[in-house]
Amino acid sequence: MDKYIILGHENPDNDSIVSGYILEKIMKQRGYDVEFIIPDEVISDENIMLATYIGIDPTLFQKQLPEDPSIKYILVDHHERTVPGEIVAIIDHHPTDKDINTKYYQNERACSTSCIIGKAFTRYLSLDDIKAVCLSAMVDTAAFHSNKTTVSDYLWVKSMCSKFNFNYEEMLTTSMCPTDITNLQSAALNGLKKHNIHNHKIASSFLHLPNPNENKEEIMKMISHLQEYIEEEQYDMFAFIVHDITNFKSTLYKIRKDSIETKEYDEYTSRGTRIIPDLTEELKTYQKKKTTS
Numbered sequence: 001m002d003k004y005i006i007l008g009h010e011n012p013d014n015d016s017i018v019s020g021y022i023l024e025k026i027m028k029q030r031g032y033d034v035e036f037i038i039p040d041e042v043i044s045d046e047n048i049m050l051a052t053y054i055g056i057d058p059t060l061f062q063k064q065l066p067e068d069p070s071i072k073y074i075l076v077d078h079h080e081r082t083v084p085g086e087i088v089a090i091i092d093h094h095p096t097d098k099d100i101n102t103k104y105y106q107n108e109r110a111c112s113t114s115c116i117i118g119k120a121f122t123r124y125l126s127l128d129d130i131k132a133v134c135l136s137a138m139v140d141t142a143a144f145h146s147n148k149t150t151v152s153d154y155l156w157v158k159s160m161c162s163k164f165n166f167n168y169e170e171m172l173t174t175s176m177c178p179t180d181i182t183n184l185q186s187a188a189l190n191g192l193k194k195h196n197i198h199n200h201k202i203a204s205s206f207l208h209l210p211n212p213n214e215n216k217e218e219i220m221k222m223i224s225h226l227q228e229y230i231e232e233e234q235y236d237m238f239a240f241i242v243h244d245i246t247n248f249k250s251t252l253y254k255i256r257k258d259s260i261e262t263k264e265y266d267e268y269t270s271r272g273t274r275i276i277p278d279l280t281e282e283l284k285t286y287q288k289k290k291t292t293s
Contacts, residue, residue: 003071004034005085009078011192012038014050017058018114018136019076019091026117026124034074038062044190046177050139053174054132077113091116093148094272097280109273111137111144111153119156131166133157138175141270142208145248148270176245179207181218188222188240189229195276198283203229204239204271210246226255239279241271254279 006023008016017038024036038061051058071085079092079100089104093113100107110116118125118133125133134157141149161168181187188205195202205226209215219242226238240253250269254261269275 001033004032004074005071006036006074006076007081008076012040012043013191014047014139015112015114015136016077017051018132019117021056022114022129023076023117026121029124036061037065039065054135055128095277109150111149112140115153127164130160134160135171135175138171142245142268143172143175145268146270147267148273178210184218184222185225188225197280200236200283202237203235206241206243206271208243208245212242212244223253223255227257230257239275243268
């Protein structure tokens with residue numbers, strides 16, 4: 001029997017953790033030899049807290065990937081990662097213009113990847129699992145204010161909360177937890193993701209703040225830290241996103257070693273469905289101009 005490993009993205013967030021956790025349970029019930037692994041040495045305190053709230057201890061899944069090349073991999077909540085075996089399936093909700101060549105590939109617009117999995121296999125899930133999926137959708141859309149929100153997922157979450165008497169208001173409050181900025185260097189890398197876009201090495205992170213105007217000094221210090229990070233890690237750009245979770249607006253700081261460009265969004269703007277695709281198109285245009293000049 002083939003052995004499968006389910007793998008979320010680096011620096012796992014709540015959706016990555018919940019997606020891997022419930023997919024492992026579903027596949028085991030269907031007779032597969034499968035294991036969800038988090039190879040990251042560190043999981044953020046925020047994501048440990050969110051997972052604990054829904055009864056998941058993500059630290060139990062932390063271990064190194066085996067070197068066995070015969071093991072097959074399933075990626076959830078992302079579509080590219082270097083692994084020692086074959087990637088045979090991907091389930092994701094982030095748009096991409098990359099050609100994906102796997103035996104099974106599902107990518108659709110959704111509040112969260114766990115929503116895609118949970119809605120399709122609800123009969124395999126416990127009440128705690130369903131609650132985990134509902135919270136994941138809330139967290140990944142900052143309680144449905146993100147432009148990645150889909151009406152069908154929102155209505156499904158509402159119906160599940162009503163049907164099983166989940167405390168909807170408490171879950172909303174929990175999902176909107178502000179980012180701890182006590183340690184500015186750590187906060188600057190909150191939700192860190194790494195991207196290779198048209199041969200440009202890009203990194204991104206985000207903050208959730210109730211009133212970013214009150215934290216302008218801290219934000220500028222974090223941007224200074226990120227300029228040092230860019231130089232140390234040899235990145236071309238850092239996309240630093242500050243979400244205002246009171247007024248549901250977002251600010252993007254496009255940070256380079258010697259410049260900072262700011263873009264304001266009049267909505268809570270998703271990194272995966274709007275900001276990274278916008279940067280992809282921008283860098284694609286830049287690459288074309290560079291090639292033809």
